Amino acid sequence: KAGVTQTPRYLIKTRGQQVTLSCSPISGHRSVSWYQQTPGQGLQFLFEYFSETQRNKGNFPGRFSGRQFSNSRSEMNVSTLELGDSALYLCASSRGQETQYFGPGTRLLVL
Amino acid sequence: KQEVTQIPAALSVPEGENLVLNCSFTDSAIYNLQWFRQDPGKGLTSLLLIQSSQREQTSGRLNASLDKSSGRSTLYIAASQPGDSATYLCAANTGNQFYFGTGTSLTVIP
Numbered sequence: 001k002a003g004v005t006q007t008p009r010y011l012i013k014t015r016g017q018q019v020t021l022s023c024s025p026i027s028g029h030r031s032v033s034w035y036q037q038t039p040g041q042g043l044q045f046l047f048e049y050f051s052e053t054q055r056n057k058g059n060f061p062g063r064f065s066g067r068q069f070s071n072s073r074s075e076m077n078v079s080t081l082e083l084g085d086s087a088l089y090l091c092a093s094s095r096g097q098e099t100q101y102f103g104p105g106t107r108l109l110v111l
Numbered sequence: 112k113q114e115v116t117q118i119p120a121a122l123s124v125p126e127g128e129n130l131v132l133n134c135s136f137t138d139s140a141i142y143n144l145q146w147f148r149q150d151p152g153k154g155l156t157s158l159l160l161i162q163s164s165q166r167e168q169t170s171g172r173l174n175a176s177l178d179k180s181s182g183r184s185t186l187y188i189a190a191s192q193p194g195d196s197a198t199y200l201c202a203a204n205t206g207n208q209f210y211f212g213t214g215t216s217l218t219v220i221p
Contacts (some may be wrong), residue, residue, distance in 0.1 A: 004154075033209070043200065043211035056207045066138055099145065100202075100209065102155040 002027065004093050004103035012109045018079040021106045025072050025093030031055075032074040033100065034066060037088040049074050050096075078108075086110045115203050117212035124191055130144050132186040132215045134201035140178045140181045142206040146175050146186050148197040149214070155200065158186070191219045 005024045022036050025032050033056075034046040045058035049068035057077045072093075077086055086109050093099040114137045124130050134144070143162045147155040157173040159168045169175040174187040184201055195213065198216045202209040 035211075042213045043202075045208040045210070048208065058208060088152075092155075098143075099157050099160045100155075101157060102147070104154045107152075 004091060004101055006091055006103040006106050008106060009104065010109075012111065014111050015080050015081055015083060017081050018077065018099045019074045019081060019108060021078075021089055021091075021108075023074045023076070023091035023093075023103060025091075026101055029093035029095055029097055029101070030072055032068055033054065033092045033094075034074070035090045035092065036060075036074050037105070038086075038089060043090070046076065059109050068082075081110045083110050091105070113141075113203055113210040114206055115210050115212040117199075117201060117215050121215070121216045121218075123218045123220060126191060128191050128219075129187070129189050130217070132187070132188070132199050132201075132217070135183040135202040136182045136184075136206065136210070138203075139182050141147055141149060141179065142204045144175075144177055144184050145202045145204065145209070146173075146181065147200045147202065149200060150197050151183050156197075165213055166212050172182075180216060188213060188217075191217075193219045 007022045032052045033048040037043045048056040052068045063079045070076045088105045090105045092102045093098045116135045118133045145160045146158040161177040172189040177184045198214040200214045202211045
């Protein structure tokens with residue numbers, strides 16, 4: 001069974017630009033969660049989508065948004081990038097409230 | 112708000128030692144607790160998940176325990192190996208989201 005995949009793996013952007021990251025969950029998993037990981041703040045929850053609906057949301061500004069498609073694939077968008085948005089962005093999929101399986105992450109560098 | 116703390120932040124042990132990693136959480140109303148390992152620059156690999164109704168889970172050389180009333184979980188690694196070197200993270204699931212600790216960086220010296 002294929003694992004969680006994320007694209008792209010690496011991304012370099014400049015301040016003010018926007019970026020879209022993609023996550024394909026494990027087949028059969030309907031929940032996709034997104035996290036931001038930085039050396040200073042650790043892993044922080046962004047949001048969770050379940051059956052195309054945002055079910056939970058962390059404490060991030062509105063520049064961070066996401067969506068989920070009918071095939072459970074999810075995208076995360078960050079608009080008006082800031083230097084502080086440089087991080088490893090991880091997505092995780094699960095069947096519901098069970099074990100989360102993480103993808104390899106997308107490393108975003110904002111210059 | 113749930114806060115998760117992991118102690119120690121870093122640990123270095125010789126190969127073959129048994130070791131314990133600690134995780135504490137402030138709100139005992141959790142749905143489950145999960146332990147992960149993360150290798151440098153990589154995603155997280157799930158190790159063990161303990162439901163709130165369980166006291167422990169075992170997988171190979173790993174054993175995780177959960178004491179909800181005291182807000183603590185421990186990960187026991189038996190007979191450590193150099194391949195166990197990684198950062199270990201615990202995450203408390205409140206039902207709305209997972210709250211992660213900052214991790215324990217483990218180095219097993221051959």
